[in-house]
Amino acid sequence: MDVVAAEAGGKSKGRGEFAYTFCDACNQIPFCGLKVVVSGGRAVGVEGWEDFPSGPPCAKAYATLQEEYHPDRLLHPIMRTNPRGSGDPGWVRISWEEALDTVARRLREVAERYGPESVLFYVGDPKEPRLAVSRLASAFGSPNFGTESSTCSRAASLASQLLLGLRAWGTPPSERTHGVVLWAVNTAWTGTQSLRRLMAAKDRGTKFLVVDPRRTPTSERLADLHLRPRPGTDGALALGIMNQLISRGHYDREFVDRWVHGFDALREYASRFTPEEVERITWVPSGEVEEAAELLWGSRPETIFLGYSTLTHTTNGVQNVRAILSMMAILGNIDVPGGVVIPTRPLVPYLAMTDYPLRTPEDVAATGVDFALMSRKIELRDRRADVDKVPVWAELVPEQIQVNFLPEYVRDGRIRAALLFGANATMWPQYREYQEALDALEFSAAVDYFYRPWTHDHVDIVLPAATMYEREEPFAVFPAQGGWKVYRRQRVLEPRGEARSDWWIAFQIAVRLGLGDQFWNGDTRAAMDWILRRAAGVGYEEIPVPDGRLVPTGPEEFRKYERGLLRRDGRPGFPTPTGMVEVWSTVLERHGFDPLPAYVEPEESPASRPDLASRYPLILITGSRSPVYTHSKFRELSWLRDAEPEPLARISPEDARARGISDGDAVVVETPHGSVRMRARITHMMPKGVVDVPHGWAAVEGANANDATPRRFDPISGYPAFKALLCEVRRA
Numbered sequence: 158m159d160v161v162a163a164e165a166g167g168k169s170k171g172r173g174e175f176a177y178t179f180c181d182a183c184n185q186i187p188f189c190g191l192k193v194v195v196s197g198g199r200a201v202g203v204e205g206w207e208d209f210p211s212g213p214p215c216a217k218a219y220a221t222l223q224e225e226y227h228p229d230r231l232l233h234p235i236m237r238t239n240p241r242g243s244g245d246p247g248w249v250r251i252s253w254e255e256a257l258d259t260v261a262r263r264l265r266e267v268a269e270r271y272g273p274e275s276v277l278f279y280v281g282d283p284k285e286p287r288l289a290v291s292r293l294a295s296a297f298g299s300p301n302f303g304t305e306s307s308t309c310s311r312a313a314s315l316a317s318q319l320l321l322g323l324r325a326w327g328t329p330p331s332e333r334t335h336g337v338v339l340w341a342v343n344t345a346w347t348g349t350q351s352l353r354r355l356m357a358a359k360d361r362g363t364k365f366l367v368v369d370p371r372r373t374p375t376s377e378r379l380a381d382l383h384l385r386p387r388p389g390t391d392g393a394l395a396l397g398i399m400n401q402l403i404s405r406g407h408y409d410r411e412f413v414d415r416w417v418h419g420f421d422a423l424r425e426y427a428s429r430f431t432p433e434e435v436e437r438i439t440w441v442p443s444g445e446v447e448e449a450a451e452l453l454w455g456s457r458p459e460t461i462f463l464g465y466s467t468l469t470h471t472t473n474g475v476q477n478v479r480a481i482l483s484m485m486a487i488l489g490n491i492d493v494p495g496g497v498v499i500p501t502r503p504l505v506p507y508l509a510m511t512d513y514p515l516r517t518p519e520d521v522a523a524t525g526v527d528f529a530l531m532s533r534k535i536e537l538r539d540r541r542a543d544v545d546k547v548p549v550w551a552e553l554v555p556e557q558i559q560v561n562f563l564p565e566y567v568r569d570g571r572i573r574a575a576l577l578f579g580a581n582a583t584m585w586p587q588y589r590e591y592q593e594a595l596d597a598l599e600f601s602a603a604v605d606y607f608y609r610p611w612t613h614d615h616v617d618i619v620l621p622a623a624t625m626y627e628r629e630e631p632f633a634v635f636p637a638q639g640g641w642k643v644y645r646r647q648r649v650l651e652p653r654g655e656a657r658s659d660w661w662i663a664f665q666i667a668v669r670l671g672l673g674d675q676f677w678n679g680d681t682r683a684a685m686d687w688i689l690r691r692a693a694g695v696g697y698e699e700i701p702v703p704d705g706r707l708v709p710t711g712p713e714e715f716r717k718y719e720r721g722l723l724r725r726d727g728r729p730g731f732p733t734p735t736g737m738v739e740v741w742s743t744v745l746e747r748h749g750f751d752p753l754p755a756y757v758e759p760e761e762s763p764a765s766r767p768d769l770a771s772r773y774p775l776i777l778i779t780g781s782r783s784p785v786y787t788h789s790k791f792r793e794l795s796w797l798r799d800a801e802p803e804p805l806a807r808i809s810p811e812d813a814r815a816r817g818i819s820d821g822d823a824v825v826v827e828t829p830h831g832s833v834r835m836r837a838r839i840t841h842m843m844p845k846g847v848v849d850v851p852h853g854w855a856a857v858e859g860a861n862a863n864d865a866t867p868r869r870f871d872p873i874s875g876y877p878a879f880k881a882l883l884c885e886v887r888r889a
């Protein structure tokens with residue numbers, strides 16, 4: 158520990174030494190910075206990393222101390238001795254040598270028999286292992302690298318790509334921002350990293366439009382106007398607002414005339430969405446639709462935060478997001494100061510690989526830093542498991558496949574083995590089918606902090622991952638004034654037991670597969686150094702801790718489409734096929750989808766399935782985030798569990814009364830696909846007619862939301878309908 162603290166250059170007065178790391182508690186990027194107080198080789202306290210761009214730490218960050226020292230941490234590699242599906246796996250402890258050799262040998266055997274593409278490389282919500290595992294997949298020869306972004310933010314980025322050719326949503330407000338749209342996002346609980354900036358904007362008088370069926374801490378603290386639509390109807394709402402804007406001439410004519418493709422068709426289509434029609438579809442009072450249009454016109458320039466995933470958890474998700482972003486575009490908010498800003502010079506498509514989507518090998522080559530071996534993935538595109546399932550996704554999302562069809566891929570023999578980092582098999586709808594798919598593989602191995610029976614009972618080998626206190630990879634990158642700020646972390650603690658970092662594990666497997674020359678012979682620090690030298694012209698060790706290092710790229714520029722800064726060919730315009738903002742998507746048109754951001758009812762809704770709605774009259778949303786948990790994590794930590802001891806189904810007072818349900822009653826929430834049991838929480842958060850069930854409760858029997866969600870998917874993204882379902886609630 159002395160080494161670490163000396164490197165950090167600090168002793169904190171009387172409380173031991175300290176060192177710096179970034180927090181992975183919510184799995185999100187940007188990470189928050191942590192300053193860890195270390196005493197006698199143990200982490201004894203956590204504080205905010207001073208002057209770090211993201212933070213301050215939340216309750217989850219503090220609880221990572223308890224996670225670090227939890228008695229159930231996985232500390233050694235283990236291997237099953239009984240066949241999969243036979244009940245007791247018969248785990249035995251094995252050495253790292255045996256574990257790594259076995260993984261490499263089994264993957265090679267499968268590749269020899271069925272081709273390297275029959276191995277799935279997968280990383281769940283944890284973001285830190287991604288680059289290394291992505292590289293491993295490509296080097297191995299498999300384009301079948303997937304992540305939890307099969308259900309998370311990538312579909313919203315895809316919607317943005319279809320419209321603008323690149324990802325543009327979620328820019329924080331600046332001093333020049335007059336309005337912020339928070340659509341389906343509860344930042345107060347899910348993005349505390351950004352909360353400070355939103356609160357500061359509010360204090361400056363910035364106007365906030367919040368769109369969320371629930372009342373949340375975010376809506377209550379920030380909203381000037383809060384629209385509460387029926388879940389899944391957001392596209393109709395955005396079209397209704399656009400109709401108001403367009404019919405009053407309240408849109409940026411100059412921008413629209415010069416840069417928008419398909420505006421007349423959009424105008425014509427949106428005109429169907431009168432305030433009355435919108436009220437009928439969305440439950441939002443017609444007057445509020447008009448008010449929203451006025452607020453938006455009056456508070457330009459605006460930026461927008463979209464729910465990372467919420468809006469795309471419906472069968473019309475991509476189109477709904479396209480409608481919302483089209484609204485932002487016609488208001489003239491795209492890439493103007495204070496608006497939805499596109500990064501001027503992305504450092505590298507490094508951790509967030511999607512700002513400037515890379516479509517061709519030339520795009521990749523132009524970055525000069527192909528660490529994830531994207532060019533290889535593009536070459537191998539026609540061996541992707543998802544090409545015929547979700548052709549739009551397969552075309553526009555080169556860095557990862559759509560994993561939601563894993564049961565089908567296994568059944569078809571396309572996937573025969575899997576290497577899983579931070580995977581949770583219960584995150585998928587009807588998750589038992591995914592567990593069965595894992596059971597049916599010829600071989601699989603998983604890497605995690607804990608033994609999670611719901612996932613690991615279905616694999617052959619489980620490897621112990623080092624935590625964010627125990628590893629140094631990866632580094633962190635943030636946009637900063639005049640460039641980028643790069644930070645590196647320290648290995649604050651020696652790994653517990655035999656835990657090893659995800660990068661080390663991926664690199665060691667690569668070495669044993671004979672790919673050592675592409676993996677710096679296992680030296681992960683050398684790999685990070687390689688990335689940084691190419692991307693930023695600095696060596697890894699030249700980044701001071703805790704100050705980080707500014708990589709200057711020049712001032713931020715705006716309206717880059719006017720000067721050819723958004724396209725690799727240097728021509729003015731957007732990187733779409735027409736070079737315009739495609740409210741009429743030529744890509745969707747080519748694939749046989751509606752080219753307009755058309756509104757279609759959720760596949761299971763009162764309007765589309767009156768037969769079901771008569772038995773299941775309430776609308777169900779699943780997976781609204783908890784402030785203290787991240788998905789399936791942390792239920793074993795009493796510091797957090799005490800704050801939220803059990804799963805609660807949230808229901809409005811009206812709906813509860815009509816069913817004779819009292820607060821705290823045990824209830825069954827039933828859908829046409831299954832049910833969950835938990836206690837009812839009667840709350841004014843919920844509008845009448847909507848029920849909210851949390852996800853991630855694999856640890857509690859009968860409480861897993863994904864027993865009740867259907868395998869229904871948005872045909873453009875392949876995303877599952879976790880939201881906007883039909884249900885009924887009764888006392889258990």
Ligand SMILES: Nc1nc2c(c(=O)[nH]1)N[C@H]1C(S)=C(S)[C@@H](COP(=O)(O)OP(=O)(O)OC[C@H]3O[C@@H](n4cnc5c(=O)[nH]c(N)nc54)[C@H](O)[C@@H]3O)O[C@H]1N2
Nearest residue numbers: 341342343347368371388389464465466781782786787788
């Ligand atoms: N504490 C914590 N933070 C997290 C996570 C966590 O598990 N815990 N998970 C992280 C991840 S991976 C993600 S994807 C993000 C999610 O981040 P958010 O999107 O902010 O989180 P949610 O709570 O899922 O959803 C936000 C809001 O959407 C509303 N909503 C539900 N359905 C609809 C709809 O159809 N339309 C509209 N307009 N609103 C709707 C819900 O009422 C909810 O208040 O959070 C990240 N941050």
Ligand SMILES: Nc1nc2c(c(=O)[nH]1)N[C@H]1C(S)=C(S)[C@@H](COP(=O)(O)OP(=O)(O)OC[C@H]3O[C@@H](n4cnc5c(=O)[nH]c(N)nc54)[C@H](O)[C@@H]3O)O[C@H]1N2
Nearest residue numbers: 281282283309466579581584604622779780788789852879
């Ligand atoms: N019904 C319903 N289902 C949903 C959602 C919903 O809203 N409703 N949301 C979806 C969304 S947006 C998401 S992002 C997914 C959640 O995505 P999941 O991938 O299910 O996320 P977690 O439950 O956090 O699982 C992460 C696992 O990785 C382990 N882990 C954590 N950090 C590391 C690490 O650094 N290295 C390694 N090797 N392991 C690590 C954890 O112990 C845990 O077992 O769920 C999806 N499923």
Ligand SMILES: [Mo]
Nearest residue numbers: 308309310466
């Ligand atoms: Mo997510």
